[in-house]
Amino acid sequence: MTTAHPLRVCVAGAGAIGCTLAARLAASGQPVSLLARGAALAAINEHGLRLADLDGEHQVMVRASDSPAALGEQDVLFLCTKAPALAALLPTLAPLMGPNTVVVPLVNGVPWWYFHGEPGRFAGSRVEAVDPAGVLTQALALERILGCVVFITAEVLAPGVVRASNPHLMILGEPDNSQSPRLQRVCALLAAAGIEARASERIRDALWTKIIANLTSNPLSVVTGATLAQLYGEPELKAVVSKVFNEALLTAAAYGARVAIDPQSFMEMGAGMGAVRTSMLQDYEHGRPLELQAIGDAVVELAERQGLAMPVTRDILNLARFRGQPSL
Known part of the structure; x- marks a missing residue:
């Protein structure tokens, strides 16, 4: 260099x-x-x-x-x-x-x-x-x-x-x-x-912003088949996304990350991305392995190190993992 x-x-x-x-x-x-x-x-x-x-x-x-x-x-x-x-x-x-x-x-x-x-x-x-x-x-x-x-x-x-x-x-x-x-x-x-x-x-601040974006959208998109506009815009899905967002934001804070975005702005930005299918949904549709370890399991592991529970996130990861099985 x-x-x-x-x-x-x-x-x-x-x-x-x-x-x-x-x-x-x-x-x-x-x-x-x-x-x-x-x-x-x-x-x-x-x-x-x-x-x-x-x-x-x-x-x-x-x-x-x-x-x-x-x-x-x-x-x-x-x-x-x-x-x-x-x-x-x-x-x-x-x-x-x-x-x-x-x-x-x-x-x-x-x-x-x-x-x-x-x-x-x-x-x-x-x-x-x-x-x-x-x-x-x-x-x-x-x-x-x-x-x-x-x-x-x-x-x-x-x-x-x-x-x-x-x-x-x-x-x-x-x-x-x-x-x-x-x-x-x-x-x-x-x-x-x-x-x-x-x-x-402070690269980990940006990293946690992306981690939260991925965690709130990718696994749930596999479960629902929804686009970003639907995940962050439809009331029924927004309610679930909000719970995952709060669990992830608490974990980020435990590691000292400064995620400078409020929940409402986060939802509006996500919905504004339009009818985009997440990369994980695209992988699911093509029968490719899902990135659940990096996008989901690793966040849960970090939360556990800080004594934090992520019950809604865990449930969605389990559902996405079930759907992603090769035989289904």
């Missing part, structure tokens, strides 16, 4: 967020490598990436491969996979790593690095729900990680074809809340691609 050459940037994962990020970067003139596989890899190599967002239609070519060794050493690596895929993915990424490679996970829910760089009685702790037996911590040095919270809503229409209907926002921060040169450089990289990138001195 300190050399003068143009940044070597790789996006790992060709889902909705990965394709959106890679397309925006490539459209800005930034060379991008994309780690993909299967139908997405074939489509991207043949037709490029296609993104429709608020700025219009973008079709760009990127260097795509399913082999980290073929892509080589990178300066910045964006991890854009689902949380359940990380345990299998991280050990394969060694060929992408140089001595100063920065890894930016764009993953929903409580991150496995949550307590890295955090002082206090939980310093150095592990969140078992997202890093059982420390598999992720062992696979990737925590010092490489730059925290990131993604506020991008996107949907895959076909392999390599994505639609994003809201503004792009990413909040980044060092796990120890320092203002580092690498933080500023990654923010500048994203800003040049037309993505609003904010450098935070």
Whole structure:
């Protein structure tokens, strides 16, 4: 990150967020490598990436491969996979790593690095729900990680074809809340691609805002099939969402997070996102694994450490897990 050459940037994962990020970067003139596989890899190599967002239609070519060794050493690596895929993915990424490679996970829910760089009685702790037996911590040095919270809503229409209907926002921060040169450089990289990138001195505040947004919407969307507009706008669903919101907000406060949003504004913002189906609902509809561990179980685990109960959240997670069983 300190050399003068143009940044070597790789996006790992060709889902909705990965394709959106890679397309925006490539459209800005930034060379991008994309780690993909299967139908997405074939489509991207043949037709490029296609993104429709608020700025219009973008079709760009990127260097795509399913082999980290073929892509080589990178300066910045964006991890854009689902949380359940990380345990299998991280050990394969060694060929992408140089001595100063920065890894930016764009993953929903409580991150496995949550307590890295955090002082206090939980310093150095592990969140078992997202890093059982420390598999992720062992696979990737925590010092490489730059925290990131993604506020991008996107949907895959076909392999390599994505639609994003809201503004792009990413909040980044060092796990120890320092203002580092690498933080500023990654923010500048994203800003040049037309993505609003904010450098935070309290990354976990933004993290908890996103955790609460995910927790109040994703599992309940699987149970109900509702869009964001319905979850946060229909009276029957708002009543349930409010209970989950309060349970999560209390947990966030127990960890010192400052979530600067009131319940009414939160509901209005959620409803204003429109007829968007959550990523978890999309995964459910396509028979893919649900991110319940990172989005739900990890929050419950953190609450338990503080002696807090989350009864409504637990019930909804159980219902979503039941619905997500492969046989149903």
